[in-house]
Amino acid sequence: MRASFVFSEVATGLRRNVTMTVAMILTTAISLGLLGGGLLVVRTIDRMQQDYYQRVETVVYLSADLSANDPGCTTSTCSALRGQLESTPGVQTVIFESRQAAFARFQRIFQGQPELLQLARPEALPASLRVQLSNPARFPSIAKAFTGRAGVDRVTDQGEYLRQLFRALDGLRNATFVIALIQALAALLLISNTIQLSAFTRRAEVGVMRLTGASRWYTQLPFLLEAVVAGVVGGILAIVGLVVGKVAFVDRVLAGVFEAAIVPRLSYADIFSVAPILLLVGASVAALTGYLTLRLYVRT
């Protein structure tokens, strides 16, 4: 097989249908860009989940009676609760926080708001057993086991708020993927169309190739490579788009959020780690579409 011949055929094909080629590349690029965006959201969410769930605690608030009269968790009720929590599977650590300690933390958190501090009394804050779970999903079974027990006021899980947040983020991710999928469908149809058009404009050449005994690869490879070129160029544009999107949009709009470490910072390393995926998906999907189109529509 003479590579120079095949490549010159590819170049001719792409040049001849330049408007279709541009449309094909742009749609592919947008589709892959959205796919890349979706993948970056997934990475960010995963990292946020690790981060946040490490920090959140399940809190077993103790009754008013225990809060007032057991500052060291020495009564049998409190120490029994603590012992049972510690021996529950999935529990990493259990820390007792007395009413005084809770009040001290409250003062620390709201030190900027003296009016609030003046109003607050230690009596308003319950003592608690703060539980760090190795697996946040264990919360419901713990809540079930300890709610309503003697000395327990209520069991709360800070993770519940996070779950709501992550549900919203998951929705965002899914929406991105759905749009990417629809866009991918448009890209596939365009690739298929462009190949058919390309084969039609070159039917004289293809006819001569068939009659002179060119192998199917020789006849079809140029069309297939046209599709792959579109897929790869689309992938490159998508990666460029993600970099531009990071610099021009994400870094600016989310600067404060990154600064506060609420959302982990999106790095170039993140983009370049999804880049090969985009190129691979672009090239292989285009090649597959091209192959099927040639099989179905173009006689050899």
Add this chain to the structure above:
Amino acid sequence: MIRLEHVSKSYRTSTRPALDDVTVEVEKGEFAFLIGPSGSGKSTLLRLLLREEAPSKGDVYVADLNVGKLSARRIPQLRQRVGCVFQDFRLLGNKTVAENVSFALEVIGKPRHTISKVVPEVLELVGLGGKAGRMPHELSGGEQQRVAIARAFVNRPLLLLADEPTGNLDRDISHEIMLLLERINRTGTTVLMATHDHAIVDSMRRRVVELNFGHVVRDESRGVYGVGR
């Protein structure tokens, strides 16, 4: 070189078979005309020889290949041994004369140094040595057909199929094309030519195979177009 054994070809769209139990043989190095009215099965026969279609019944052999049973992968092997020329030339309008001829070699992967050697030779053979750089639209019909013949012959096929090669050309030019096909035949290449051209068939006095309604109705070794004409 060519052997058809009880070959029939039917199309789904027609009740009458295009070829009906045809048995015919063409020896290596022969020059034969295939004649008959439109719809008699000439084109179908040529298409079977090129494996553009497979026979419905019977066996077709070309250069020891059982053409009807060839796998898709091996069809190119057949077509590399068979050259074809058509009434409408089928040249590529955006390529020069030399490029049209070398295209046929490029697409079967011949090395560049071979191409640059044999293309001028074959252009010389067909009498277009000085016109390698011309575009097809700058040539007369007869010259365009010469390019097509050069393209069909450049890979030295064992068999040359010509489907009405003089159909678009006037009498004198047709005669020149026939001389060229004869010269190619003399190199050992078998030539099978489908035609309507009485004058040519009558003047050449070569083998004539006549088809009518898909049957071989006549096969003469030194025939004329119509009996008693």
